[in-house]
Amino acid sequence: MHSAELLVRDHTVYACVMGSRAFGLASEGSDTDRRGVFLAPTPLFWRFDKPPAHVEGPAEEQFSWELERFCELALRANPNILECLHSPLVEHADDTGRELLALRGAFLSRRIHETFTGYAYGQRRKLESDVRTHGAPRWKHAMHLLRLLASARDVLRTGVLTVDVGEQREHLLAVKRGEVPWSEVEARMARLEREAGEALRRTPLPARPDRGRIEDFLVRVRRASALRAG
Numbered sequence: 001m002h003s004a005e006l007l008v009r010d011h012t013v014y015a016c017v018m019g020s021r022a023f024g025l026a027s028e029g030s031d032t033d034r035r036g037v038f039l040a041p042t043p044l045f046w047r048f049d050k051p052p053a054h055v056e057g058p059a060e061e062q063f064s065w066e067l068e069r070f071c072e073l074a075l076r077a078n079p080n081i082l083e084c085l086h087s088p089l090v091e092h093a094d095d096t097g098r099e100l101l102a103l104r105g106a107f108l109s110r111r112i113h114e115t116f117t118g119y120a121y122g123q124r125r126k127l128e129s130d131v132r133t134h135g136a137p138r139w140k141h142a143m144h145l146l147r148l149l150a151s152a153r154d155v156l157r158t159g160v161l162t163v164d165v166g167e168q169r170e171h172l173l174a175v176k177r178g179e180v181p182w183s184e185v186e187a188r189m190a191r192l193e194r195e196a197g198e199a200l201r202r203t204p205l206p207a208r209p210d211r212g213r214i215e216d217f218l219v220r221v222r223r224a225s226a227l228r229a230g
Helices: 003-011 042-046 067-075 079-085 095-102 111-134 139-158 166-176 182-202 211-229
Strands: 012-018 033-038 054-056 062-066 090-093
Touching: 003 012, 003 033, 003 054, 003 062, 012 079, 012 095, 033 067, 042 211, 062 067, 067 079, 067 211, 079 111, 079 139, 090 095, 095 211, 111 139, 111 182, 139 166, 139 182
Parallel strands: 033 062
Antiparallel strands: 012 033, 012 090, 054 062
């Protein structure tokens, strides 16, 4: 096994299932997308060749981030990373992983509006290009775009990020099957974008994430790792 994959095998602090299974949108043939966070031993950073910031594998559909990289992306309100922290399908969490989960609220901020809707804007342009070129969008992508926009609106409204789509499941799956006209899907996207903007003006979320609290956590676990190494 490659040394990078050994880091995942031996030093994972948090692991979860993401994708359609976490969103509550899985069907019988859906893949199981696994995501994780590993803590590279501190002495590895003392060498010229640093440990990897992320690793694909060792299993299929598995992707992991080193803890520092994961925290950096979460502080930037990266949608994929924040959703990973809020997955309802946690498969593993050691003491460090549980502390990371306890800190997940510290990553949330009003930056979510910019990152979630900014990503959605780019994806929507691609869907519109598909409609012009092929007469229809990629319906699965349209479904996930609606899900992301609703997630952005709801977290801005409540201050709580919820990954499972809940009662929206059947409507979203109908979009995936191409049973909802593109004009209706497009109108719903526009409405969700507008509602997210309205939610931003009244959101309970802070302007910025609690970077200092996250950095204290990272320094503490790095120091503990160094002490264990002797």
